[in-house]
Structures are given as structure tokens and as C-alpha cells.
Amino acid sequence: MAILKDELEQSSPSVPSSLTQPPEIKLPGRKTPLLSAEELAELDQHDALVIDHVSKHFVKSGGMRLFRRGDAQKHGHKIVRAVDDITLTIHRREIMGVLGSNGSGKSTLIRLISTLLIPDKGTVEVFGHNVVTEERAVQRLINRVSVEAAFFRKLSPLENLLYSARLYGIPAGEARQQVFEILTRLGIKPDRIRQPLENMSRGMQQKVAIARAFLTAPILLLLDEPTTGLDPRSKQDVQVFVRELRDTHDATILLTTHDMDEAEALCDRIAIIDGGRIVALDTADALKRRVAEQQGLDREATLTEVFMTYTGRDWEEDEAEEEDDDE
Amino acid sequence: MIETKSAGGPLVGMIRSVGREANKSYAFVERGWYLTKRYWAWELVWIVYNVVNALSITFIATVPSVHLTPAQVNQFILYLAIGTAVWTYVSVVFDNVTETVTMERWEGTIEYTFMAPVSRLTHMLGTCLFALLHGLLLTALQLVVLGLFFHLDLSQANWGMTLVILLTGSISLIGLGTVSAVLPMLFTERGAQMAYIIRAVMLLVSGVYYPVTVLPGWLQAFSKVTPTTYMLDGLRQSIQGVPVHNVQQPATISMLWPDIWPLLICGVVLIPLGQYIFHLAERYAKRTGKLKRNG
Numbered sequence: 001m002a003i004l005k006d007e008l009e010q011s012s013p014s015v016p017s018s019l020t021q022p023p024e025i026k027l028p029g030r031k032t033p034l035l036s037a038e039e040l041a042e043l044d045q046h047d048a049l050v051i052d053h054v055s056k057h058f059v060k061s062g063g064m065r066l067f068r069r070g071d072a073q074k075h076g077h078k079i080v081r082a083v084d085d086i087t088l089t090i091h092r093r094e095i096m097g098v099l100g101s102n103g104s105g106k107s108t109l110i111r112l113i114s115t116l117l118i119p120d121k122g123t124v125e126v127f128g129h130n131v132v133t134e135e136r137a138v139q140r141l142i143n144r145v146s147v148e149a150a151f152f153r154k155l156s157p158l159e160n161l162l163y164s165a166r167l168y169g170i171p172a173g174e175a176r177q178q179v180f181e182i183l184t185r186l187g188i189k190p191d192r193i194r195q196p197l198e199n200m201s202r203g204m205q206q207k208v209a210i211a212r213a214f215l216t217a218p219i220l221l222l223l224d225e226p227t228t229g230l231d232p233r234s235k236q237d238v239q240v241f242v243r244e245l246r247d248t249h250d251a252t253i254l255l256t257t258h259d260m261d262e263a264e265a266l267c268d269r270i271a272i273i274d275g276g277r278i279v280a281l282d283t284a285d286a287l288k289r290r291v292a293e294q295q296g297l298d299r300e301a302t303l304t305e306v307f308m309t310y311t312g313r314d315w316e317e318d319e320a321e322e323e324d325d326d327e
Numbered sequence: 328m329i330e331t332k333s334a335g336g337p338l339v340g341m342i343r344s345v346g347r348e349a350n351k352s353y354a355f356v357e358r359g360w361y362l363t364k365r366y367w368a369w370e371l372v373w374i375v376y377n378v379v380n381a382l383s384i385t386f387i388a389t390v391p392s393v394h395l396t397p398a399q400v401n402q403f404i405l406y407l408a409i410g411t412a413v414w415t416y417v418s419v420v421f422d423n424v425t426e427t428v429t430m431e432r433w434e435g436t437i438e439y440t441f442m443a444p445v446s447r448l449t450h451m452l453g454t455c456l457f458a459l460l461h462g463l464l465l466t467a468l469q470l471v472v473l474g475l476f477f478h479l480d481l482s483q484a485n486w487g488m489t490l491v492i493l494l495t496g497s498i499s500l501i502g503l504g505t506v507s508a509v510l511p512m513l514f515t516e517r518g519a520q521m522a523y524i525i526r527a528v529m530l531l532v533s534g535v536y537y538p539v540t541v542l543p544g545w546l547q548a549f550s551k552v553t554p555t556t557y558m559l560d561g562l563r564q565s566i567q568g569v570p571v572h573n574v575q576q577p578a579t580i581s582m583l584w585p586d587i588w589p590l591l592i593c594g595v596v597l598i599p600l601g602q603y604i605f606h607l608a609e610r611y612a613k614r615t616g617k618l619k620r621n622g
């Protein structure tokens with residue numbers, strides 16, 4: 001893990017230094033601030049997100065399988081180390097990308113931050129508030145978009161979003177206006193906003209999910225594959241929105257994606273996780289240079305190559321693994 | 328437009344934060360209303376089911392019998408009508424609460440509800456409040472239909488006291504509703520059905536269709552700690568009146584006090600207890616990853 005430590009240290013200078021601007025948490029049309037002046041002032045004294053040696057495992061009852069190694073496995077249980085000793089700091093106004101193969105623990109990490117999972121070990125702090133002991137304080141600062149758009153499908157986007165808005169203390173009138181504003185910007189026609197969500201395409205539902213998060217103007221936004229399933233134009237719209245939220249509302253963003261272009265376009269820094277561990281952390285450029293050097297390329301490596309290198313999913317290795325399994 | 332914490336002193340601050348929580352509670356009421364509107368066909372099925380059920384039970388009172396005077400038959404009709412009404416009320420409240428949680432589990436919205444800066448008390452108060460209003464409306468409708476079929480003798484009713492019993496009883500229902508919400512939260516597949524058990528036991532012991540005195544002694548012990556027992560007894564007395572020297576008289580508060588104080592105690596105990604159980608279940612779910620949609 002010496003490499004990891006190096007990388008962590010190296011990455012610090014590349015953080016954007018625009019952290020001192022006075023905050024004003026208002027989306028266009030937002031009249032009611034969600035945070036008081038004192039609370040806003042306090043935010044400045046902390047990093048947006050401090051994850052300190054966090055681990056999370058799950059027990060999967062994998063049916064009755066005999067002849068397996070290990071204690072827990074004896075009873076047909078399998079332990080999955082979804083997040084394994086992750087340490088990561090995200091600074092205010094930073095957009096941090098998290099890349100990793102399927103099942104590498106990205107969504108679990110995001111759930112740990114969003115108070116939906118309690119870590120086994122370690123601590124997570126959002127602007128100095130512990131996610132376990134100061135749950136409510138954290139919840140006021142964050143919102144999350146997950147890859148599956150979770151809604152009451154029989155209800156309309158408007159009804160779904162008004163419900164969320166009220167939970168965050170946004171008055172209904174104001175929320176209604178903003179719902180229309182945000183959704184039309186994302187290319188949803190006004191008449192669809194009042195019709196049941198179940199009739200919308202997956203991508204359109206995903207846009208409503210994105211609107212739900214933007215509606216509350218979170219100061220830490222957790223995006224778990226937000227643009228999966230969106231067409232290229234919509235992807236771009238979302239990216240513009242994300243940048244805007246950072247630039248005009250001083251939001252900090254944690255983004256997971258399988259879209260390398262998106263990661264490159266948006267992220268100030270990129271963390272690559274594999275098997276629940278951070279295996280690389282730096283700016284996209286630095287990562288590309290490092291991989292090019294490692295592999296002796298005479299050109300800059302692509303982010304896909306970086307991904308492949310650090311997640312160990314080269315075709316050759318995959319094949320080797322399969323052979324191992326056969327033995 | 329930046330809000331300061333101290334503006335207007337602590338009292339104003341407190342009133343404001345209560346107002347904010349009330350607004351958040353309303354989110355659940357409004358959502359319940361939206362869902363009911365969209366699932367109107369279900370609503371219809373539910374209404375018809377409850378009304379038919381109530382009718383079929385109340386007809387038992389009209390079975391010809393040489394032992395009952397016509398006045399006593401009318402009393403028996405009212406006795407069963409109130410029993411079925413309270414039963415509908417309790418069922419609708421429980422079903423509503425468990426169904427919204429079940430739906431939240433299936434749709435995955437539960438993660439978003441649990442992520443929101445809302446206290447679980449506000450969450451459950453809001454959810455139960457809608458369920459109570461919903462239950463009240465359906466029950467009233469059912470009583471109106473029953474009134475078309477039977478002569479309901481309401482001459483001795485004390486409506487003020489009826490309201491008092493209904494409200495104090497509903498406090499306990501919020502507590503019990505919170506507990507029953509735990510089941511679908513932890514058991515996506517069969518949680519709602521498991522909540523039927525709580526209801527079935529209440530049906531057995533709280534004297535919905537018969538006086539609890541007909542139960543064996545050990546079951547009567549359960550009756551004593553079940554709030555619906557007092558709710559049913561209180562409602563019957565306040566609507567049917569109380570016999571004084573063999574003549575039905577409207578019930579007074581002192582006559583109803585033996586039902587009111589146990590209801591108040593049940594409410595005071597059950598709301599925090601429900602919160603505590605929900606809190607434990609939520610922690611467990613967050614430790615084991617049970618909130619996630621697909622396992």
C-alpha cells in the first residue's frame with residue numbers, strides 16, 4: 001500500500017484552491033435558504049467529506065454449499081467485503097470521481113456517506129458532522145442520485161418531487177416552480193410532469209431522479225452513475241448542471257460512473273477502487289501519465305487504459321483467473 | 328433572506344421548528360392522498376369489501392329470538408355496527424401504514440425517505456395521520472351505508488365524548504402502526520402479511536363482536552392491555568348510552584373515565600415504544616444493508 005500513500009500525498013496540491021468564496025446556497029428561484037447564516041459560515045471550517053479507514057461487509061446467505069473454506073462459509077454464508085479500509089478526503093467545491101468495476105463497492109461507499117448504511121469500522125464526516133452520530137445534520141447537507149430511479153411510479157414527477165421537497169423543508173409553491181424549471185431544462189415536456197411516472201422511459205425517469213437531488217441544492221451531492229441510460233445530449237445537460245451546481249452554489253460532488261469521458265470531463269480528481277479498496281487517486285492527467293510510464297507507452301494513456309491497469313481487468317488476466325478456477 | 332437561528336428568541340424558534348416539522352409531516356399526508364387518488368380502483372374494492380363485511384356481521388343481530396325485545400335487538404344491531412366500524416378503522420390504519428412502507432421498499436423510495444432530514448417521529452406521525460384520516464372517512468362511509476339497512480338507535484349518543492374516545496384511542500393506534508411498519512421494512516416479501524397477526528390478536532381479545540367477558544381468563548388478561556378494548560367499550564357507551572336503572576342514558580365523562588385513562592396510558596407508552604422499536608429496526612437494517620431494493 002506504499003503506492004497508495006504516495007498517491008494520496010501527491011494528489012493534495014492538485015486540489016482547486018477556490019475554496020474561500022462566500023457561499024450563497026440558492027438555486028435559481030430558491031427563496032428559502034435551507035441553511036442558516038451560522039451554519040453556512042461553519043461549513044467553511046471543514047473539508048466537505050472525510051472518510052477515515054471505513055469498512056463495510058455484508059453477509060450473503062449463499063444457499064447450502066458444502067466443502068467451502070473458512071468459518072463463515074461453513075454455514076453457507078459468504079462474507080463480501082464491499083468497502084475495505086477506505087480513506088479519502090474531498091475538499092469543498094471539488095468534483096471527485098470514483099471509478100471501479102461492477103461490485104467494487106462504489107455504491108456501498110455512497111450509501112455509507114448518505115446515512116443509509118452504518119460502517120463496521122472507521123468514520124465518515126460530512127462538513128465535520130459524523131454520519132452516524134449526527135445523522136440529521138448530515139442529511140440536511142446532502143442528496144443522492146442512484147442508478148435506479150426510485151419513485152412512486154403511479155405518481156407524477158411533480159407529485160414525487162413535491163413530496164421530497166417538503167421533506168427538505170422547501171415550501172410547496174417554490175418547489176413546484178423549481179420542478180418545472182429543472183425538468184424543462186433537462187428536456188422533459190411540461191405536460192409529462194403531471195402524468196404518472198410509470199409511462200416515462202428509463203432515461204426520462206433518471207432525469208426526474210436528478211431533478212430530485214438538484215431541487216434541494218445539496219452542498220454535498222452524491223451521484224451514483226447518474227447518467228447511465230441517458231442519451232448523449234442529456235448526458236451533457238446533466239454535466240452542465242453538475243458544474244453549475246458546483247460553480248454557483250459551492251457544491252461538492254462525488255460521482256461514480258462507468259463513462260470514462262464523463263469522468264474526464266467533470267472530475268478534478270479520480271479515485272479508482274477495486275475490491276473495496278482505493279488503488280489509485282489523482283487527477284485524470286496524472287493517472288494517465290503514470291500509466292503511460294508504467295507501460296512504457298510513447299503516448300499518453302487513455303482513462304480506459306488507466307481503469308484497466310488499476311482494476312486488473314486486462315483480458316489476459318481475466319483468462320488467467322478463469323484457468324485458476326478450473327483447477 | 329438569510330435566516331438566523333436566534334431571531335425572535337427561543338420561543339419563536341421553537342414554534343418555527345414545530346411548524347417546519349408539521350410541514351414535513353404533511354408531506355406524508357399529501358403523498359398518501361396522491362397515492363389514494365392514483366389507486367382509486369383499489370380504494371373502491373376496499374370500501375365495498377369493508378361495507379359488505381360489516382353488513383354480513385350486523386345481520387347476525389336480526390336473527391329472530393324470543394329472548395330479545397325489539398329495543399334489545401336495536402341495541403345489538405348498534406353493538407355490532409360499532410364493532411365493525413372500529414374494526415374497519417383499525418384495519419384501514421394498519422393496512423395503510425404497512426402498505427406504504429411495503430410500497431416504499433418495492434419502489435426503492437425508502438432510501439430517499441430515510442436519507443431526508445426528517446425525524447422518525449415526524450415521519451411516522453405523518454404516515455399514521457393520513458392513515459387515521461383515511462380510516463375515519465371509510466368508517467363514516469360504512470356507517471352511513473349500514474344506516475340504510477338497519478335502524479341505528481342513536482338517541483342516547485354523546486358525540487362530544489365519542490370524539491374524545493376516538494382521539495385518545497387513535498394515539499395508541501399511531502404507536503401500534505409504527506410497530507407494524509417495522510415488519511414490511513425488514514421483510515420485503517411477507518412483512519405486510521405478518522402485520523396481520525397484530526390485528527388478528529386485537530380482533531380476538533378486544534371484544535369487537537362479543538364482550539370480552541366471554542373469553543377465557545388468560546385471554547382476558549390480553550384484553551386488559553390492548554387499547555382497542557377500551558376504545559370499543561368507550562365508543563359503545565358514548566354512542567349507545569349507559570343503562571341507569573334499566574334506562575339508557577347518554578354517557579358522561581365520569582362514566583367513560585375507566586376507558587379514557589387506560590387509553591391515555593396506552594398512548595403515552597405506545598408512541599415512544601413504537602419509536603424505540605422502529606429505531607432498533609432501522610439500525611439493524613442500516614447495519615445489514617436491508618434497505619437496499621434487491622436484497
Ligand SMILES: Nc1ncnc2c1ncn2[C@@H]1O[C@H](COP(=O)(O)OP(=O)(O)OP(=O)(O)O)[C@@H](O)[C@H]1O
Nearest residue numbers: 058080082101102103104105106107108616619622
Ligand atoms: N445491501 C447489500 N446486501 C448485501 N450485499 C451487498 C449489498 N450492497 C452491496 N452488496 C455487495 O457488495 C459488493 C459491492 O457492491 P456495490 O453495489 O457497492 O458495487 P458497485 O461498485 O456499485 O457496482 P456497480 O458498478 O455494479 O454499480 C457487491 O458484491 C454486492 O453484491
Ligand SMILES: [Mg+2]
Nearest residue numbers: 106107147224
Ligand atoms: Mg453501483
